[in-house]
Amino acid sequence: MAEAPAAAASAVQPVGPLLAVRGLNAWYGESHVLQGMDFDVAPGEVVTLLGRNGAGKTTTLRSIMGVMRKRAGSIVFADRQTIALPARTVARLGIGYVPEERGIFASLSVLENLHLPPVFSRSAMSDQEISDLFPNLRERLSSQGTRLSGGEQQMLAIARILRTGARFLLLDEPTEGLAPVIIEQIGRTIGLLKERGYTIVLVEQNFRFASTVADRHYVVEQGRVIDMIKNRDIAANLDKLQNYLGI
Amino acid sequence: MLTDLIGIPIQALAGQLLLGLINGSFYAMLSLGLAIIFGLLHIINFAHGAQYTMGAFAAWMGMTYAGIDYWWALLLAPLVVGLIGVAIERLLLVRIRNLPALYGLLLTFGLALIIQGLFRNYFGASGLRYPIPAALSSGTNLGFMFLPHYRAWVLFVSLAVCLVTWFLIERTTIGSTLRAAQENPNLVEAFGINVPRLITITYGAGVALAAFAGVLAAPIYSVQPQMGADLLIVVFAVVVIGGMGSILGSVVTGLCLGLVEGLTKVFYPEASSVVIFFIMILVLMVKPEGLFGRAS
Ligand SMILES: Nc1ncnc2c1ncn2[C@@H]1O[C@H](COP(=O)(O)OP(=O)(O)OP(=O)(O)O)[C@@H](O)[C@H]1O
Ligand SMILES: [Mg+2]
Numbered sequence: 292m293a294e295a296p297a298a299a300a301s302a303v304q305p306v307g308p309l310l311a312v313r314g315l316n317a318w319y320g321e322s323h324v325l326q327g328m329d330f331d332v333a334p335g336e337v338v339t340l341l342g343r344n345g346a347g348k349t350t351t352l353r354s355i356m357g358v359m360r361k362r363a364g365s366i367v368f369a370d371r372q373t374i375a376l377p378a379r380t381v382a383r384l385g386i387g388y389v390p391e392e393r394g395i396f397a398s399l400s401v402l403e404n405l406h407l408p409p410v411f412s413r414s415a416m417s418d419q420e421i422s423d424l425f426p427n428l429r430e431r432l433s434s435q436g437t438r439l440s441g442g443e444q445q446m447l448a449i450a451r452i453l454r455t456g457a458r459f460l461l462l463d464e465p466t467e468g469l470a471p472v473i474i475e476q477i478g479r480t481i482g483l484l485k486e487r488g489y490t491i492v493l494v495e496q497n498f499r500f501a502s503t504v505a506d507r508h509y510v511v512e513q514g515r516v517i518d519m520i521k522n523r524d525i526a527a528n529l530d531k532l533q534n535y536l537g538i
Numbered sequence: 539m540l541t542d543l544i545g546i547p548i549q550a551l552a553g554q555l556l557l558g559l560i561n562g563s564f565y566a567m568l569s570l571g572l573a574i575i576f577g578l579l580h581i582i583n584f585a586h587g588a589q590y591t592m593g594a595f596a597a598w599m600g601m602t603y604a605g606i607d608y609w610w611a612l613l614l615a616p617l618v619v620g621l622i623g624v625a626i627e628r629l630l631l632v633r634i635r636n637l638p639a640l641y642g643l644l645l646t647f648g649l650a651l652i653i654q655g656l657f658r659n660y661f662g663a664s665g666l667r668y669p670i671p672a673a674l675s676s677g678t679n680l681g682f683m684f685l686p687h688y689r690a691w692v693l694f695v696s697l698a699v700c701l702v703t704w705f706l707i708e709r710t711t712i713g714s715t716l717r718a719a720q721e722n723p724n725l726v727e728a729f730g731i732n733v734p735r736l737i738t739i740t741y742g743a744g745v746a747l748a749a750f751a752g753v754l755a756a757p758i759y760s761v762q763p764q765m766g767a768d769l770l771i772v773v774f775a776v777v778v779i780g781g782m783g784s785i786l787g788s789v790v791t792g793l794c795l796g797l798v799e800g801l802t803k804v805f806y807p808e809a810s811s812v813v814i815f816f817i818m819i820l821v822l823m824v825k826p827e828g829l830f831g832r833a834s
């Protein structure tokens with residue numbers, strides 16, 4: 292490992308981490324997928340998890356969220372140990388999750404999708420703010436959720452968790468399979484959320500996109516964090532990174 | 539005046555159609571409950587007929603032992619039986635949630651036999667009489683037929699119950715949460731919603747619906763241990779024909795098959811007890827996912 296993650300986090304912002312993951316292990320049945328993940332996320336940071344297909348990025352987000360059945364280790368969020376908590380309790384601590392497949396419900400309208408997660412914090416975005424942030428959704432509220440385009444579904448998936456009041460977001464490949472204009476729009480949204488003080492963990496394959504929005508990058512390989520690269524050092528580490536990602 | 543249709547008196551035809559509609563409304567209510575339970579728990583609730591029987595017996599016992607009248611029974615019996623459903627889910631079904639659906643079917647089948655056996659043991663196999671409530675005991679002559687008020691009431695209430703259920707599921711927040719949980723329970727849980735509790739409530743509500751139908755049935759069909767089992771066989775055929783997919787589908791299929799049964803009684807009585815199964819086999823051949831079902 293190149294650098295102790297805790298030290299790296301405090302170099303960016305002089306506060307304790309909002310999320311501290313230590314020795315995180317997770318299994319799908321007998322298959323041992325996460326084998327001791329360690330990383331930190333400071334308040335207000337945008338951090339990415341980069342890595343090849345099957346490295347364990349999605350599984351990491353699922354473990355933090357509490358959706359993984361079999362996991363062990365330590366996940367401390369806002370000074371609270373969450374490793375044994377059910378997903379619904381984790382969500383209510385203020386963590387919002389946008390899954391890899393976006394998770395738009397086909398049997399729900401756009402509006403029903405948007406209103407599905409209960410609001411549990413006063414910092415929740417109002418319907419007006421949501422509508423200003425994602426104007427494309429405004430005209431489509433009564434459509435079936437899965438009738439939206441891929442980009443619109445991604446917007447809806449993000450809007451849906453902003454409405455709950457979550458200030459810590461887990462976004463799993465939000466740009467996957469989307470057109471460049473839409474990717475740009477999502478980039479602007481993430482930038483805006485960062486300005487407003489949201490903390491974001493972003494899983495990305497597209498590290499060019501990642502480098503436009505993130506503060507730091509963790510490289511994941513075979514269920515472990517093998518390196519951490521600050522965004523401002525990314526140019527100097529391009530070869531190394533391309534080697535890690537196999538591109 | 540036209541008094542008969544190809545040799546069948548209008549009176550008899552209208553009477554059979556009304557009977558068919560009433561049977562159909564029971565098919566509708568029961569298949570609705572089955573569909574809701576199956577949608578979320580992925581369990582074919584074989585105890586559904588026994589739970590309907592429990593509703594009828596609860597009404598009968600309330601009246602016989604505690605003087606509780608029909609109208610209170612209509613409220614209390616579903617409540618009590620629904621709570622028993624909640625207990626069944628919390629104590630038994632929850633333990634087999636991660637096993638294949640077949641186990642749920644076997645467990646509820648076992649429960650059905652136990653419940654039925656208990657009733658037979660205590661009340662015997664012959665029917666018990668439950669009187670029609672006084673306010674509905676008369677009828678009206680419509681000219682072409684005599685309409686007993688209680689039957690009109692059953693038809694009205696069961697349709698209203700189906701409509702309210704449809705509204706709850708398709709047009710309210712609880713309903714959209716339920717639909718979302720049917721699609722992807724893990725994600726719904728990750729949004730901070732207590733899915734296990736939703737499952738318990740859903741099972742309880744489905745069971746309460748069966749019990750409600752049981753109370754409605756008590757004054758028309760005789761109250762006896764076998765009443766639910768006999769009905770459930772037909773309801774399963776209705777569910778296969780309609781498909782598990784849609785709420786409205788179950789209701790429409792239930793009513794239509796009741797009517798078809800009624801018509802068969804008029805035109806070819808020998809086939810009336812099997813016509814639904816005949817249609818079921820036809821549908822399985824042609825559209826195995828059911829008329830309103832989604833192919834998966
Ligand atoms: N439901 C599952 N059951 C069994 N194994 C799984 C399951 N989901 C993922 N895996 C395995 O776990 C490992 C990590 O998967 P994960 O989805 O976390 O990778 P990822 O880094 O998100 O990959 P990608 O970039 O392709 O999304 C892979 O080897 C994958 O095959
Ligand atoms: Mg993934």
